[in-house]
Amino acid sequence: MRFLYPALLRPRPRGLPFSERKTKLPSHIYKTFSTTLYRAMLTTEFSEADVSALRADKDRLAKDLHESCQWGYGIRWGEGSTDTGMQRLALSEEDKSVRHWFIKTMKDLRCQITIDEMGNIFAVRPGRRADAPATFIGSHLDTQPTGGRYDGILGVLSGVETIKRMDEMGLETEGGVGVVNWTNEEGARFPVSMISSGVWAESIPLQRAHELKEVPTVASLPTAKSAPETMKSALEKIGFLGDVPCSYKATPMAAHFELHIEQGPHLVSAGQRVGVVTAVQAYRWFRLNVIGRDTHTGTTAFEHRADALYAFAQMMVKAREVAASKGCLASVGIVEAKPGSVNTVPGTVSFSLDIRGPETALVAEVETQLRADFDAIAAAEGAGIGKPCRVEWTLDFDSPAVKFHEDCIGCVQESAYAVVADAPVADTKSLVRTIMSGAGHDSVFTSKRVPTSMIFVPCKDGLSHHPEEFCSADDCATGASVILQAVVRYDRKRFA
Amino acid sequence: MRFLYPALLRPRPRGLPFSERKTKLPSHIYKTFSTTLYRAMLTTEFSEADVSALRADKDRLAKDLHESCQWGYGIRWGEGSTDTGMQRLALSEEDKSVRHWFIKTMKDLRCQITIDEMGNIFAVRPGRRADAPATFIGSHLDTQPTGGRYDGILGVLSGVETIKRMDEMGLETEGGVGVVNWTNEEGARFPVSMISSGVWAESIPLQRAHELKEVPTVASLPTAKSAPETMKSALEKIGFLGDVPCSYKATPMAAHFELHIEQGPHLVSAGQRVGVVTAVQAYRWFRLNVIGRDTHTGTTAFEHRADALYAFAQMMVKAREVAASKGCLASVGIVEAKPGSVNTVPGTVSFSLDIRGPETALVAEVETQLRADFDAIAAAEGAGIGKPCRVEWTLDFDSPAVKFHEDCIGCVQESAYAVVADAPVADTKSLVRTIMSGAGHDSVFTSKRVPTSMIFVPCKDGLSHHPEEFCSADDCATGASVILQAVVRYDRKRFA
Numbered sequence: 001m002r003f004l005y006p007a008l009l010r011p012r013p014r015g016l017p018f019s020e021r022k023t024k025l026p027s028h029i030y031k032t033f034s035t036t037l038y039r040a041m042l043t044t045e046f047s048e049a050d051v052s053a054l055r056a057d058k059d060r061l062a063k064d065l066h067e068s069c070q071w072g073y074g075i076r077w078g079e080g081s082t083d084t085g086m087q088r089l090a091l092s093e094e095d096k097s098v099r100h101w102f103i104k105t106m107k108d109l110r111c112q113i114t115i116d117e118m119g120n121i122f123a124v125r126p127g128r129r130a131d132a133p134a135t136f137i138g139s140h141l142d143t144q145p146t147g148g149r150y151d152g153i154l155g156v157l158s159g160v161e162t163i164k165r166m167d168e169m170g171l172e173t174e175g176g177v178g179v180v181n182w183t184n185e186e187g188a189r190f191p192v193s194m195i196s197s198g199v200w201a202e203s204i205p206l207q208r209a210h211e212l213k214e215v216p217t218v219a220s221l222p223t224a225k226s227a228p229e230t231m232k233s234a235l236e237k238i239g240f241l242g243d244v245p246c247s248y249k250a251t252p253m254a255a256h257f258e259l260h261i262e263q264g265p266h267l268v269s270a271g272q273r274v275g276v277v278t279a280v281q282a283y284r285w286f287r288l289n290v291i292g293r294d295t296h297t298g299t300t301a302f303e304h305r306a307d308a309l310y311a312f313a314q315m316m317v318k319a320r321e322v323a324a325s326k327g328c329l330a331s332v333g334i335v336e337a338k339p340g341s342v343n344t345v346p347g348t349v350s351f352s353l354d355i356r357g358p359e360t361a362l363v364a365e366v367e368t369q370l371r372a373d374f375d376a377i378a379a380a381e382g383a384g385i386g387k388p389c390r391v392e393w394t395l396d397f398d399s400p401a402v403k404f405h406e407d408c409i410g411c412v413q414e415s416a417y418a419v420v421a422d423a424p425v426a427d428t429k430s431l432v433r434t435i436m437s438g439a440g441h442d443s444v445f446t447s448k449r450v451p452t453s454m455i456f457v458p459c460k461d462g463l464s465h466h467p468e469e470f471c472s473a474d475d476c477a478t479g480a481s482v483i484l485q486a487v488v489r490y491d492r493k494r495f496a
Numbered sequence: 497m498r499f500l501y502p503a504l505l506r507p508r509p510r511g512l513p514f515s516e517r518k519t520k521l522p523s524h525i526y527k528t529f530s531t532t533l534y535r536a537m538l539t540t541e542f543s544e545a546d547v548s549a550l551r552a553d554k555d556r557l558a559k560d561l562h563e564s565c566q567w568g569y570g571i572r573w574g575e576g577s578t579d580t581g582m583q584r585l586a587l588s589e590e591d592k593s594v595r596h597w598f599i600k601t602m603k604d605l606r607c608q609i610t611i612d613e614m615g616n617i618f619a620v621r622p623g624r625r626a627d628a629p630a631t632f633i634g635s636h637l638d639t640q641p642t643g644g645r646y647d648g649i650l651g652v653l654s655g656v657e658t659i660k661r662m663d664e665m666g667l668e669t670e671g672g673v674g675v676v677n678w679t680n681e682e683g684a685r686f687p688v689s690m691i692s693s694g695v696w697a698e699s700i701p702l703q704r705a706h707e708l709k710e711v712p713t714v715a716s717l718p719t720a721k722s723a724p725e726t727m728k729s730a731l732e733k734i735g736f737l738g739d740v741p742c743s744y745k746a747t748p749m750a751a752h753f754e755l756h757i758e759q760g761p762h763l764v765s766a767g768q769r770v771g772v773v774t775a776v777q778a779y780r781w782f783r784l785n786v787i788g789r790d791t792h793t794g795t796t797a798f799e800h801r802a803d804a805l806y807a808f809a810q811m812m813v814k815a816r817e818v819a820a821s822k823g824c825l826a827s828v829g830i831v832e833a834k835p836g837s838v839n840t841v842p843g844t845v846s847f848s849l850d851i852r853g854p855e856t857a858l859v860a861e862v863e864t865q866l867r868a869d870f871d872a873i874a875a876a877e878g879a880g881i882g883k884p885c886r887v888e889w890t891l892d893f894d895s896p897a898v899k900f901h902e903d904c905i906g907c908v909q910e911s912a913y914a915v916v917a918d919a920p921v922a923d924t925k926s927l928v929r930t931i932m933s934g935a936g937h938d939s940v941f942t943s944k945r946v947p948t949s950m951i952f953v954p955c956k957d958g959l960s961h962h963p964e965e966f967c968s969a970d971d972c973a974t975g976a977s978v979i980l981q982a983v984v985r986y987d988r989k990r991f992a
Contacts, residue, residue, distance in 0.1 A: 145835040263795035294962040297827035299759035299934035316809035331793035339641040342848040344961040352838040438795035465840040466790040
């Protein structure tokens with residue numbers, strides 16, 4: 001007995017990998033929707049084999065992903081229509097456009113949209129239980145100034161694909177399933193990464209986030225030609241300053257799953273297909289100023305200089321040496337030397353320092369060592385004139401090491417094994433590994449409030465934050481299939 | 497017998513250090529000026545003692561100098577009204593104002609004004625022989641973005657004081673005496689220093705100079721808020737694109753003398769008062785690009801990076817080491833890392849490199865060594881991924897070592913000895929030394945076409961290109977007295 005009114009129904013199941021299984025579903029799974037009865041497939045009543053058979057639509061995912069990249073495409077590196085990087089800074093005009101595309105796409109899928117005070121966009125496909133918070137798939141649509149098409153974007157688009165797939169199959173979950181686009185994850189335009197999931201987790205005060213100014217180094221981009229914007233003014237400018245409080249209390253989640261390219265070479269060099277992310281390394285971001293003395297390049301002997309840029313150069317070399325000795329990373333992404341004239345020794349240098357390591361304590365050790373080393377470098381430069389350089393540190397961001405939730409990790413692991421099971425190798429489980437994330441992600445903050453984990457898929461050469469960042473359509477679909485299954489598994493686990 | 501018609505005359509001599517001497521001048525020194533006879537003191541008929549007694553007016557020089565600094569005063573470093581630096585970039589609104597002040601001042605002194613195609617301003621006080629080119633005193637009124645009140649400015653103002661002193665004493669020279677303000681000597685806004693004396697000397701093509709664009713690093717200054725200007729558009733904008741060809745042929749000189757602060761610590765640390773500049777060290781300016789690969793700071797192991805900024809840091813450290821080993825200098829004043837994001841390893845770095853040394857060949861040796869060393873540094877960074885960094889060099893400016901003209905050096909040396917002769921020390925000549933200039937000056941280019949030399953006076957701590965750059969009123973006046981005498985001596989030598 002089937003009551004099918006196509007015009008009023010969600011798209012009917014077609015091309016399902018379930019083969020005959022759908023006809024074997026228990027006959028009581030019918031549901032009232034508006035005034036129409038239709039047959040739903042309630043995932044909590046699936047068999048393990050039903051769940052393991054779920055797959056994302058590779059072609060549709062690729063099509064949607066590149067469609068979303070029409071706003072803010074960046075540097076071209078190949079001849080194909082999608083062979084460009086991305087330059088979609090947070091809250092730029094390009095970001096505004098893709099946000100409207102995202103909202104329209106999710107509304108077309110009958111999702112409920114919420115926009116909070118940080119411009120985070122939550123789109124929820126309701127489940128059977130109206131009062132249960134949704135399980136979320138989340139990531140970000142903003143990019144680095146010279147970023148690629150996958151970092152963040154794949155995570156959001158895998159959520160879109162999950163909802164589309166559930167709709168077309170007529171799948172019904174107990175709790176809802178949501179997709180969230182977090183604002184300014186990259187920290188490229190506004191120099192605190194993951195700031196909006198941080199506010200949501202109540203780890204970062206809303207006011208601090210709203211007052212954060214865009215960095216001057218991207219002032220040359222079209223998005224930042226006028227006076228520096230704050231996050232609040234930029235949110236207002238593009239119409240995304242929502243009125244819902246940005247908090248896990250106002251917009252609760254049952255869990256948060258995030259699919260991401262690995263951004264490192266481990267999976268790709270081992271020929272593995274899925275990384276089950278169990279943890280995120282610790283990191284700290286600093287801004288440093290070195291203060292020396294402006295003087296003439298042509299007339300000032302080396303021993304009479306307090307050359308802030310020369311001190312910086314020594315510091316950067318030292319930072320790598322110290323970090324490497326402790327199995328950590330130390331990187332400088334931004335440097336500015338003033339006054340900036342060919343024949344003036346720079347008297348002031350500002351730079352960013354990003355220290356990362358597998359344990360919070362190791363990052364602290366590197367910092368302690370570098371504070372001593374940098375002081376010594378500064379003291380030596382300018383000692384000859386009794387006016388040594390000095391160095392000032394400001395901590396911008398501190399993200400301790402994170403361990404993800406075992407329930408979420410379990411769902412991802414089972415899903416990963418299921419998705420790679422049909423690979424033409426003897427030991428398909430060898431295609432999956434557990435892994436630690438080197439980069440921070442919005443999942444770092446969601447993990448403070450709700451069960452969270454992540455899925456990595458390989459990217460070419462492990463390269464990201466670069467226009468040539470690339471993840472094949474197959475790898476994208478593998479990741480999206482894992483997250484689709486993980487969300488279903490988590491829903492089943494919650495309501496078992 | 498004296499025919500004095502005060503209203504028509506140049507200001508009458510007053511307060512002369514000549515004491516009685518003026519009354520002993522030969523009685524035939526009378527001259528027709530307009531329709532009036534007046535008594536002139538023809539310097540070619542002076543005694544050596546007359547010349548040696550010439551002095552600048554210390555208070556007037558200081559007053560004029562600081563008056564000219566009202567346009568473009570910079571960072572304050574003390575409580576006195578003149579305790580600020582200068583920020584008067586070439587062809588800015590501030591530069592325009594001081595140019596108008598200079599022209600008005602010189603016109604009030606009945607000088608003839610010429611403005612050429614590079615905005616160089618020549619003000620000539622005619623001598624007895626209308627067809628003989630003038631002996632010039634020259635320097636520049638533009639400054640570094642964080643410059644001081646003496647570099648360049650003292651040179652031009654010593655010319656103004658020379659003319660004022662000659663006028664008030666009724667001195668008459670055979671050839672005229674001129675003062676020239678050269679455009680953009682600093683090379684701070686338009687990144688070729690001494691470009692306009694270079695065009696005048698026909699060492700730099702006019703078109704290249706006109707098309708030169710202002711550097712982006714000063715784009716944040718008020719003078720450069722709009723789209724980058726070229727020198728030509730900037731000249732037009734402030735109304736100083738003259739129609740006289742910029743050439744030593746169109747605006748000839750008999751000689752060029754330049755008074756400048758030393759910009760180094762030799763005079764001040766030895767307690768000496770005057771440097772007789774015999775030569776200028778060689779230098780070359782380069783722009784370098786290091787091309788690596790943008791990648792994520794959190795996920796990319798050191799051995800997988802092609803970090804252009806890390807390569808730069810090593811290069812800067814190496815540059816000092818190599819230059820020092822050859823008795824040369826190597827300096828980086830400008831550095832720009834792209835894309836400029838905290839968590840992206842910079843894939844591109846551009847920087848300036850300024851190599852200087854006492855001999856042209858030594859500078860070439862440093863360059864050769866650094867080209868090899870930089871290549872090696874670049875090749876090592878990124879070798880782990882088979883995509884090493886590479887480095888590109890562009891020569892922006894090449895100034896071989898310069899030897900000044902012995903006639904000019906002689907005039908300066910005699911004048912210096914004369915000016916310091918009344919100092920309260922046993923061996924007054926010990927207060928004067930010959931010296932090599934570390935910095936380039938417009939005199940480098942004038943020396944290619946006409947006899948040239950320079951005079952240095954001490955500045956505090958040898959500091960320049962800094963707001964706290966300081967030369968005492970006494971030292972300024974000493975220098976101005978030397979240049980006044982040197983010009984008179986040169987005039988006497990020419991027409992002896």
